Amino acid sequence: MKNFEHLIVMRLAPFVTNVQLNRPAQRNALNGHLWQEIGAVFNFLSTDPDTRVVIISGNGKAFCAGLDLKDSQDILQTPTDASDDPARRARRFREKIVSYQAAFKAIEDCPKPVIAAIHGSCIGGGVDLITACDIRVACSETVFCIKEVDIGMAADTGSLNRLPKICGNESWVREIALTARRFDETEALQHDLISKVYDNRDDMIKGCEKLAISIASKSPVAIQGTKVILNYSRDHSVTDSLNFVANWNMSQLMTEDIPKAALAVFNKQPPPNFAKL
Numbered sequence: 529m530k531n532f533e534h535l536i537v538m539r540l541a542p543f544v545t546n547v548q549l550n551r552p553a554q555r556n557a558l559n560g561h562l563w564q565e566i567g568a569v570f571n572f573l574s575t576d577p578d579t580r581v582v583i584i585s586g587n588g589k590a591f592c593a594g595l596d597l598k599d600s601q602d603i604l605q606t607p608t609d610a611s612d613d614p615a616r617r618a619r620r621f622r623e624k625i626v627s628y629q630a631a632f633k634a635i636e637d638c639p640k641p642v643i644a645a646i647h648g649s650c651i652g653g654g655v656d657l658i659t660a661c662d663i664r665v666a667c668s669e670t671v672f673c674i675k676e677v678d679i680g681m682a683a684d685t686g687s688l689n690r691l692p693k694i695c696g697n698e699s700w701v702r703e704i705a706l707t708a709r710r711f712d713e714t715e716a717l718q719h720d721l722i723s724k725v726y727d728n729r730d731d732m733i734k735g736c737e738k739l740a741i742s743i744a745s746k747s748p749v750a751i752q753g754t755k756v757i758l759n760y761s762r763d764h765s766v767t768d769s770l771n772f773v774a775n776w777n778m779s780q781l782m783t784e785d786i787p788k789a790a791l792a793v794f795n796k797q798p799p800p801n802f803a804k805l
């Protein structure tokens with residue numbers, strides 16, 4: 529496994545990888561380096577044949593405190609020559625924003641399912657991060673907040689773009705984004721931001737591990753295809769996504785996993801071993 533400065537990356541079970549944000553003294557606030565490492569680890573895991581499911585969690589008291597406010601001068605400063613004109617400065621700014629978006633887009637684009645295990649606090653950039661994950665669960669006493677308007681900015685790394693597609697109630701999404709009001713795991717569950725609440729962090733990690741092992745036991749061709757197609761269908765019409773799945777499956781239906789899996793189902797056996805992908 530690769531080494532990272534602000535991430536702990538470890539194998540929890542065969543084919544199940546845990547990525548832990550690891551700046552506990554700063555409540556896993558996102559400085560420039562951590563942001564860059566998140567993109568790098570998910571780009572790596574996308575093609576790692578030993579990873580079929582990823583659990584992302586936070587080390588210490590919080591999942592993620594959002595943008596590192598002590599580092600934000602650096603993050604929000606345009607990396608330009610003082611002599612650059614406003615148009616050139618704006619271009620550099622845009623490149624920076626896109627690079628931060630890319631870190632979370634790497635989670636969404638990773639064909640392996642990503643489960644966010646959220647505890648403590650999940651603020652600002654932390655909410656941006658979890659919206660790029662496939663499954664989100666939390667435990668008791670978790671605080672969520674789309675904090676950006678309180679620091680004078682519109683959220684630009686995913687919350688405003690993905691939340692309306694995740695949560696059924698757009699009025700609620702707008703309310704929490706426009707007010708930066710804190711809300712808890714019960715409210716997050718009620719509005720579909722998360723799908724389960726555990727009593728405590730240990731139970732949540734055990735529950736995520738069990739879920740991940742179950743998904744990892746299935747054909748990786750089937751699982752990765754399912755994620756890719758669900759992502760595509762979220763962003764396209766039914767007609768376009770039916771066309772997409774036909775094109776996808778015209779090759780993927782030729783997998784040896786189908787007769788292997790079908791035989792096991794027919795014989796009421798557990799899933800067989802599937803070749804690495």
Ligand SMILES: CC/C=C\C=C\CC(=O)SCCNC(=O)CCNC(=O)[C@H](O)C(C)(C)COP(=O)(O)OP(=O)(O)OC[C@H]1O[C@@H](n2cnc3c(N)ncnc32)[C@H](O)[C@@H]1OP(=O)(O)O
Binds near residue numbers: 603
């Ligand atoms: C291109 C731009 C892209 C994205 C922009 C995103 C915008 C955002 O993310 S806005 C959100 C910014 N974050 C916050 O407003 C959160 C601020 N922190 C808190 O509210 C609390 O710390 C907490 C997360 C609720 C946790 O509370 P608690 O457990 O009581 O810990 P503390 O004693 O408050 O903090 C411990 C320690 O961590 C440091 N810290 C916490 N959050 C941050 C942060 N966001 N940035 C930097 N450092 C943080 C805090 O300063 C403490 O440090 P000490 O050195 O021990 O004092």
